[in-house]
Amino acid sequence: MSLELEHECPRCEGKQTFWRTASMELHLGEKTKWRCPECDYGFIRINDEADIDSSRIDA
Known part of the structure; x- marks a missing residue:
């Protein structure tokens, strides 16, 4: 898996x-945490499908 990901950032308002x-690795699949280097916004992706805003939870 790559160390970089192009993704829409809601705080920076752009890709x-x-x-x-x-x-x-979890029983649901691979849990991956991603962080924007510009604003420190983060999200969690499980099995490359579900995105979860990690700024609202302690993940």
Whole structure:
């Protein structure tokens, strides 16, 4: 898996290059944390499908 991901950042209001900060294998699939280097916004992606805003939870 790549260390970079092009993704829409709601704080920067545009596409940014997010960096993978952590990953682990769960029973649901791979959980990956991504962080925007510009504003520190983060989200979690499980199995490359579901995006979860990690700025609202302690993940």
